[in-house]
Amino acid sequence: xxxxxxxxxxxxxxxxxxxxxxxxxxxxxxxxxxxxxxxxxxxxxxxxxxxxxxxxxxxxxxxxxxxxxxxxxxxxxxxxxxxxxxxxxxxxxxxxxxxxxxxxxxxxxxxxxxxxxxxxxxxxxxxxxxxxxxxxxxxxxxxxxxxxxxxxxxxxxxxxxxxxxxxxxxxxxxxxxxxxxxxxxxxxxxxxxxxxxxxxxxxxxxxxxxxxxxxxxxxxxxxxxxxxxxxxxxxxxxxxxxxxxxxxxxxxxxxx
Ligand code: NAD
Numbered sequence: 496x497x498x499x500x501x502x503x504x505x506x507x508x509x510x511x512x513x514x515x516x517x518x519x520x521x522x523x524x525x526x527x528x529x530x531x532x533x534x535x536x537x538x539x540x541x542x543x544x545x546x547x548x549x550x551x552x553x554x555x556x557x558x559x560x561x562x563x564x565x566x567x568x569x570x571x572x573x574x575x576x577x578x579x580x581x582x583x584x585x586x587x588x589x590x591x592x593x594x595x596x597x598x599x600x601x602x603x604x605x606x607x608x609x610x611x612x613x614x615x616x617x618x619x620x621x622x623x624x625x626x627x628x629x630x631x632x633x634x635x636x637x638x639x640x641x642x643x644x645x646x647x648x649x650x651x652x653x654x655x656x657x658x659x660x661x662x663x664x665x666x667x668x669x670x671x672x673x674x675x676x677x678x679x680x681x682x683x684x685x686x687x688x689x690x691x692x693x694x695x696x697x698x699x700x701x702x703x704x705x706x707x708x709x710x711x712x713x714x715x716x717x718x719x720x721x722x723x724x725x726x727x728x729x730x731x732x733x734x735x736x737x738x739x740x741x742x743x744x745x746x747x748x749x750x751x
Contacts, residue, residue: 496728498551499524502577503725504569506560506618507587509536511688512638512721515714516584518544519722521551526577529555530569532587552577560587560614563621570621579629582725583622585615585660586638590690592649604652611656619667623676631674636724637664639680641740645747657682661736668734677733679724684740687711707742 503520507513509531520527521544529544531537534557541555554576558569573580588611593603615637626633642650643657664680671678685691685702691711694702703711717739723729724737738744 496723496726497523498582498722498726500526501581501725502526502528502573502579503582503584504528504530504573504580504622505584505586506530506558506566506569506614507638508555508584509533509540511690512683512686512714512717513584513586514540514544515718516586516721517541517553518547518549519715519718520582520725521547521549521553523722523726524550525582525725526552527554528569528573528576529553530558530587531555532557532559558587560585560617561609563613563617566614566617567621570625574625580622580625581633583618583633583635584638584721584725585618585622585635587614588638588690590650590653591693592651592653594649595651598651607652608656611653612659615660615663619663619678623667623671623674626671626676627674631676633676634725635667635671635676635678636721637678637680639664639682639736641682641684641738641743643680643682644736644744664736665734672733677730679729679732679734680736681717681720681724682736682738682740683712683717684738684743685711686714686717688714705743705746706740707746712739712741 508529537555639660640657642654668678
């Protein structure tokens with residue numbers, strides 16, 4: 496498995512799963528662009544990993560994935576900097592939620608759909624067009640969630656957006672196969688990142704107890720899977736969901 500000479504763009508790359516994946520990509524020799532809505536953190540993250548002495552090269556760009564023109568510009572920035580694009584990791588996301596009947600649609604639906612759902616669509620579109628312009632190939636990896644595959648309490652909108660990400664993955668894999676582009680989704684379970692650290696220790700302990708190893712997943716463990724999916728070693732994996740949930744789905748089915 497190697498990512499040598501591959502150019503990757505990682506959205507949500509300033510922290511959590513995204514930053515761990517930036518490091519995993521660099522270890523495999525990739526050239527990586529850290530893309531995040533928080534441009535300052537993206538730049539700081541790129542500078543930090545550049546100092547770690549891994550083989551690849553790194554740059555950063557600010558992007559709000561909910562704005563198509565900005566996603567196109569981020570892809571263009573990667574091509575400007577490193578000459579091409581080979582891997583698009585559509586990973587940026589926001590979480591949260593409240594009881595459905597308490598929703599204000601303008602607050603609790605539209606904004607999250609714009610980031611978690613539209614952002615992935617824009618990433619697929621912009622990267623797919625770039626891959627076509629390069630003569631085909633390329634890999635698109637989309638971050639869904641265990642909540643994209645099941646009903647989830649207090650996560651009505653998040654769950655809907657993450658389900659759409661799975662649907663996008665299947666349809667895009669089908670549509671882009673003719674140009675040699677692979678599209679895969681991952682469904683992390685409970686990963687120790689700021690998104691999940693916002694919850695109380697009690698809730699986090701409950702989350703961990705639903706994983707088969709009874710401990711929170713580390714972002715690096717998900718990142719290693721993403722690096723494998725980005726590499727040619729996984730050429731046969733396409734249009735499908737790769738679970739990174741430490742058996743959460745099995746746990747939930749144990750009484751079925
Ligand atoms: P995180 O909060 O550490 O990372 C999310 C990153 O996305 C942040 O750096 C944030 O600045 C960035 N971001 C937010 N809105 C953006 C926008 N509009 N444009 C560009 N960047 C934006 O959390 P994480 O856990 O690393 O989340 C990464 C992905 O993994 C998300 O899509 C999340 O839904 C998904 N996920 C996380 C878990 C978990 O348990 N942590 C489980 C399943 C899925």
